Amino acid sequence: MPDDTLIHDQTAGIERLLEIMRRLRDPETGCPWDIEQDFATIAPYTIEEAYEVADAIERGAWDELKGELGDLLFQSVFHAQMAAEAGHFTFQDVVRTMSDKMVDRHPHVFGDETRDKSAEQQTRDWEAIKATERAKKAQQGALDGVALGLPALLRAYKLQKRAARVGFDWGDVGPVLDKIAEETRELVEARDSLDADAIEDEFGDLLFVLVNLGRHLGVEPEAALRRTNAKFTRRFAQIEARLATRGKTPEDSTLDEMDALWNQVKAQEKTRP
Structure with a gap:
C-alpha cells in the first residue's frame, strides 16, 4: 500500500504535486488515462492551458487565474514526469535550466x-x-529556433523580428502600406481565377504583411486579434440581447436589422468614459 502522507499534505508545495503526478503515472496503481499519454497527446492540452491563462488575464478574472496557472504548471509537471520515465531529464533539471538561463540573461x-x-x-x-x-x-540561420508550434500570427511576428535584426526589413510604414495594397490586388486576382490554392496563398501573403504593419506600429498581432475577438463577442451578445427584447433571435432577423443594432452598440460603447 503506497504511503499517501505527502499526497494529502497541503503544505508540501511543489513536492506534493510532483508526487501526485508520479502516482498518476504509476504503471500498476496509476490512472489508466494518464498512463496512456505521451508528449504528443499532452502537447495540445499544454497549448490550451496557456491560452486559458491568457484568457483569464484578458478578462481580469484574477480568481480564475490562480487555477489556470495551476493547470499550466501541471502541464510542465506532466511533461517532466514522462521525460524522467524515459531517462531524458527530471523536473529539477527543468527548474535548474530555467534558473541558470535567467541568471545568464540578466x-x-x-x-x-x-x-x-x-x-x-x-x-x-x-x-x-x-x-x-x-x-x-x-x-x-537567423530564423532558426522560432517554434513551429506557435500560433501562425505570433510565429509570423517572431519570424519578421528575427529577419529585421539582420537588416531584412523596411525602414518605415510607407512601403508596408504599399505592400498591403499590392497583396490585396493579388488576392482579388486569385479570387477571380477561382483557384483555391492561389486564393489561400495570396490570403496568407496579405495576413503576413498585415502582421508586418502591426510590428512597425508596435502592435503584437496575436494580442490585437484577441482584443478584437473579445470586442466582437461582447457586441454580438448585445445584439442578441436587444433582439430578445423584441422576441426575436438572430435567425429570425435580417442582416440590415442586426447591422443597425451593431452600429447602436458600437456608438454606445464609444460614448462611455
Missing part, C-alpha cells in the same frame, strides 16, 4: 554589468545573449 541584475541602461539597450543585450545561445545549439 547580468545587469545578477552579474557585474550596470543596471543603468534603457529598456531598448536591455532588449538588444537580451537578443545578443539569445543569439549566442542559438549558436551553441548550432542554430546558425
